[in-house]
Amino acid sequence: MAKLTSLLSLAVLAIQAVAFPQYQSLGGLNERELEALLPRLNPVRHPPPPSPPKDTSIRLVNDKNHPWMPLRKGDIRGPCPGLNTLASHGYLPRNGIATPAQIVEAAQEGLSMDTNSATLVTYASMLIDGNLVTNLMSIGGKSPLTGLDPSKLATIGGLNTHAGFEGDASLTRADFFFGDNHSFNQTLFNEFVDFSNKFGGGVFNLTAAAEYRFHRIQESIATSPQFSLVAPRILNAYGDPAVATILFVDGRKADGRLNLTEGLTRVPEYLSRPGCPLSVA
Numbered sequence: 001m002a003k004l005t006s007l008l009s010l011a012v013l014a015i016q017a018v019a020f021p022q023y024q025s026l027g028g029l030n031e032r033e034l035e036a037l038l039p040r041l042n043p044v045r046h047p048p049p050p051s052p053p054k055d056t057s058i059r060l061v062n063d064k065n066h067p068w069m070p071l072r073k074g075d076i077r078g079p080c081p082g083l084n085t086l087a088s089h090g091y092l093p094r095n096g097i098a099t100p101a102q103i104v105e106a107a108q109e110g111l112s113m114d115t116n117s118a119t120l121v122t123y124a125s126m127l128i129d130g131n132l133v134t135n136l137m138s139i140g141g142k143s144p145l146t147g148l149d150p151s152k153l154a155t156i157g158g159l160n161t162h163a164g165f166e167g168d169a170s171l172t173r174a175d176f177f178f179g180d181n182h183s184f185n186q187t188l189f190n191e192f193v194d195f196s197n198k199f200g201g202g203v204f205n206l207t208a209a210a211e212y213r214f215h216r217i218q219e220s221i222a223t224s225p226q227f228s229l230v231a232p233r234i235l236n237a238y239g240d241p242a243v244a245t246i247l248f249v250d251g252r253k254a255d256g257r258l259n260l261t262e263g264l265t266r267v268p269e270y271l272s273r274p275g276c277p278l279s280v281a
């Protein structure tokens with residue numbers, strides 16, 4: 001009898017599936033899967049995006065509350081040198097898992113990114129790469145620390161997710177095809193420095209940024225068989241080099257520039273954030 005009932009209900013389910021395919025849930029889960037999953041999800045209310053900071057003065061980035069610390073086992077870093085640095089200096093949770101509000105605040109506090117730019121890139125990334133139920137995102141690879149995946153269709157893969165905002169022809173990261181799409185790549189950073197020397201008189205100014213942007217795309221076309229440059233990545237592929245010209249600039253100097261000898265993964269001891277918020281829009 002039990003067998004017959006389950007056979008019957010299976011048959012009913014099968015008929016439903018055939019008759020009403022348009023009623024499949026948007027989350028890619030059927031009713032039974034939803035019933036099992038919903039009690040285990042941990043939904044949180046999303047606070048509103050942060051307001052602009054009151055204090056925008058010039059300030060040391062590496063201050064006593066924000067010392068650089070090496071990675072502990074399990075700490076996550078990803079394709080964005082800005083966010084990696086903010087996490088390694090404790091402006092973001094050092095494990096690399098954060099809410100969008102924490103990311104916007106850290107970008108404002110630590111590196112003087114202006115509120116509108118930080119809000120735009122953060123919430124856009126959150127939609128593609130974050131967990132909208134727990135309000136958490138990984139700044140690198142996929143992690144169980146962002147909570148259970150609420151849907152089969154969402155990747156919730158963190159910022160490493162290829163073909164979202166992470167993509168090919170990066171300044172200091174190799175293309176997806178070469179295997180590691182998100183780690184700092186010294187070979188590419190050396191090219192970055194060469195271009196700064198050749199076109200920017202030793203700094204990564206806009207001329208060097210434009211030349212290097214063009215060069216990296218040509219290089220990818222020539223060497224990377226699966227090269228791809230489509231939206232949304234194509235937007236930040238052109239935005240990032242501009243951001244890099246104002247990345248780690250020293251707020252105390254009128255022409256404060258990134259000291260190229262320090263690389264892009266940690267702020268130099270002496271570095272002060274700029275005194276006026278920097279827009280990337």
Ligand code: HEM
Pocket residue numbers: 079080081082083103104107111113117118119121122125159165166167168169170171172173236240241243244246247248
């Ligand atoms: C506020 C939230 C931010 C988010 C969500 C974000 C996200 C990302 C992502 C996904 C990439 C990878 C693109 C690629 O495939 O190359 C990236 C690259 C980059 N980000 Fe961010 N970023 C943020 C803030 C910042 C800040 C504050 C800075 C510096 C002041 C910064 C500087 C850069 C630079 C220079 C790159 C290019 C790296 C490369 O091509 O080698 N970002 N960012």
Ligand SMILES: *[C@@H]1O[C@H](CO)[C@@H](O)[C@H](O)[C@H]1NC(C)=O
Pocket residue numbers: 173174175178180185186187188
């Ligand atoms: C660094 O990038 C170059 C050029 O794209 C690539 O050939 C090389 O394999 C990368 N190195 C590492 C360690 O990923």
Ligand SMILES: *[C@@H]1O[C@H](CO)[C@@H](O)[C@H](O)[C@H]1NC(C)=O
Pocket residue numbers: 199200201205206207208
């Ligand atoms: C970048 O620096 C080079 C060398 O000093 C200079 O010729 C060029 O005009 C600069 N570009 C910009 C946009 O300031």
Ligand SMILES: *[C@@H]1O[C@H](CO)[C@@H](O)[C@H](O)[C@H]1NC(C)=O
Pocket residue numbers: 259261262
């Ligand atoms: C740049 O960094 C190097 C190495 O840490 C240091 O010796 C040099 O004084 C720095 N240059 C400037 C202009 O701060």
Ligand SMILES: CC(=O)N[C@H]1CO[C@H](CO)[C@@H](O)[C@@H]1O
Pocket residue numbers: 157160161162176179180181182
């Ligand atoms: C989603 C994605 O692009 N991930 C790849 C990034 O690179 C690592 C290798 O370091 C691969 O394992 C991931 O699959």
